Amino acid sequence: MIKAERSFWEKVLYDQKYDLIVIGAGLTGQSVSYFFKKKHPNKKVLVLDRGFFPIGASTRNAGFACFGSPTEHMADLKIEEESRIIDRIRKRFDGLQLLRYTLGDDNIDYREPGAYEIFTDVGIYDKAAEQLPIFNRWLKEAAGVDNVYQKTTHNGFKAIGIKHEGCLHPGKMMRTLYRKNMRLGVEFRWQAKVEKLDTASRSILLDNGIELHSENIVIATNSFTSKLLSDIEIKPGRGFVFVTKPIFDLKWTGTYHFDAGYYYFRGVDNNRFLLGGARSYDIDVETTTEFGTNERIKNHLLKFANSVLKLPAGWEIDTEWSGIMGFTPTKSPILKSISDGVLLVAGLSGMGIALGMQLGKEAVEELT
Ligand SMILES: Cc1cc2nc3c(=O)[nH]c(=O)nc-3n(C[C@H](O)[C@H](O)[C@H](O)COP(=O)(O)OP(=O)(O)OC[C@H]3O[C@@H](n4cnc5c(N)ncnc54)[C@H](O)[C@@H]3O)c2cc1C
Structure with a gap:
């Protein structure tokens, strides 16, 4: 950390009040800033991240643009009721459409080369195959698509084919979103770790001693959230x-x-x-x-x-x-108000490519 006194000229940089500060420049945080700035072009928006790039999950994932495999649905059914799972499938499906529409397939190398769940255990395969009519009904209800899951074989394995699943390049996804934010005039500060957050006064203390204030704050720190808000279960x-x-x-x-x-x-x-x-x-x-x-x-x-x-x-x-x-305990992400003007949007539970942008957009609707 460089120590230096503040110049007269720098006051204009530091002593300003933002309309929105987003903590965390991952897919969720950058989606919040993007949709907020689109809605309010004249408002001042700042995104803070502790990394030189975002350093959490958004640039480090596997690039699956997916909404759930059959055995994932089976595992979810053990911890959640059906209606919540269907709701999350809807959000994932809609979220992927929003991501592709907003960023453009070519910009993010989106493609659909064919998706499969493969099985080495015949017993598990039989149980999954038995439930395909249920899972296909869920997809029909959530996304209006027919016969998404089908029994098949692939490379010598018993398999279930998954229609409409794709993949993308996470680095290009984040680069495209960042450029869109820059074009809108969103400000970014990298290597700006938030040490303390006072939700009542809406002030933020960075690890370099700088204090910032904002009308609204959105916390989009996903797995690192408990370091800022101790009572959140992620x-x-x-x-x-x-x-x-x-x-x-x-x-x-x-x-x-x-x-x-x-x-x-x-x-x-x-x-x-x-x-x-x-x-x-x-x-x-x-x-x-x-x-x-x-x-x-x-x-x-x-x-x-x-x-x-x-x-x-x-x-x-x-x-x-x-x-x-x-x-999160149920795998459903958290979008909730922490105090007046302070929102938390986190806990993407390993499904953030599909959910991150949609959730960011929903957070903006909560703010205004
Ligand atoms: C190995 C792996 C594979 C995955 N594969 C897939 C996949 O194939 N498909 C899929 O849909 N999802 C996948 N995911 C999940 C997906 O990547 C995440 O759900 C999604 O990226 C979460 O985005 P986010 O913006 O909420 O969080 P993050 O991307 O983690 O962003 C949080 C940001 O907050 C910043 N931050 C944290 N604390 C502070 C602080 N105090 N001050 C300032 N900044 C701070 C971090 O530096 C980070 O950049 C995978 C994840 C991993 C790790």
């Missing part, structure tokens, strides 16, 4: 992902789910392969806001790639990384 969940070097003869070029959404893999441009997840394999250790690789999980995924998916011999990892998700 648990962090670290996710591990890798992308391989190009693989000649790669047969996994679509988008795939396995085991209630805990494992996910897909083809990436130029015959590369992405594999991630398996948080469930060491769940306590992965309940953390610290970035980093859990070698147990990495080795488990390597084994999965070799012995289950049977990637061609000689393949190599190009890049590996982790990101942090924020989970």
Whole structure:
């Protein structure tokens, strides 16, 4: 942190009152600033983030534009009633349409190469297959689409095909949204970590000692929220992902789910392969806001790639990384007023590509 006294000229920069300050420049936070500024072009909007880029989940995810696999629905049914699951599917489906419409498919490399949940356990497959009429009814009710889930086989596995699921490039998604915000005149401060938030006076203290004030504040810090608001129930969940070097003869070029959404893999441009997840394999250790690789999980995924998916011999990892998700007890995100003019929008529970923009837009409606 650089220490320096404030100049006369800098007062105009610091001592101004914003109409909206958003804490967190991930997909949710930047969607809030975008829709607010579109609605109120003359209002002053500032987005703060502790990272040089957003550093949470939005630029570190797997790029699935998805609304739920059959075994994910089965797991959800154990903790939530049907109407809430249908409501969340509707939000995910609508959210994806909004994201694509707002940013443009070409700008975010959106594509639909074919999606499948694959099964190695016949018993689980039979149970999922039995419930397909229910899940298809949900999709019809939520999104008006027919026969989304269908029994099939894929690459020698029993599988369920998932119509309308796609994938995108998260880096390009965030870059496009950032440029749109810049064009509207939204201000950004990077490496500006909020240390303290006084919700009553709507003032924000940054880790460099600067204090900011705003008419409205939206907290969009997802998994890191409990560091600012202690009584909010969002648990962090670290996710591990890798992308391989190009693989000649790669047969996994679509988008795939396995085991209630805990494992996910897909083809990436130029015959590369992405594999991630398996948080469930060491769940306590992965309940953390610290970035980093859990070698147990990495080795488990390597084994999965070799012995289950049977990637061609000689393949190599190009890049590996982790990101942090924020989970609510029921997996439904939180959008709620904390005090007059202060809103929380967080807890995207691993589904933020579909939900983040929609939720950001809804937050703006709450503000005005
Ligand atoms: C490995 C992984 C794979 C995933 N795969 C998918 C997928 O395929 N499909 C899907 O739909 N979703 C996926 N997700 C989930 C999705 O990425 C998230 O739900 C979504 O990005 C959440 O967006 P957000 O803006 O709410 O949070 P984030 O992107 O986490 O943004 C929060 C921001 O707040 C900032 N911040 C935190 N504290 C402070 C502070 N005190 N001061 C200033 N700034 C602060 C952080 O730096 C961060 O940039 C995945 C997530 C991970 C980690």
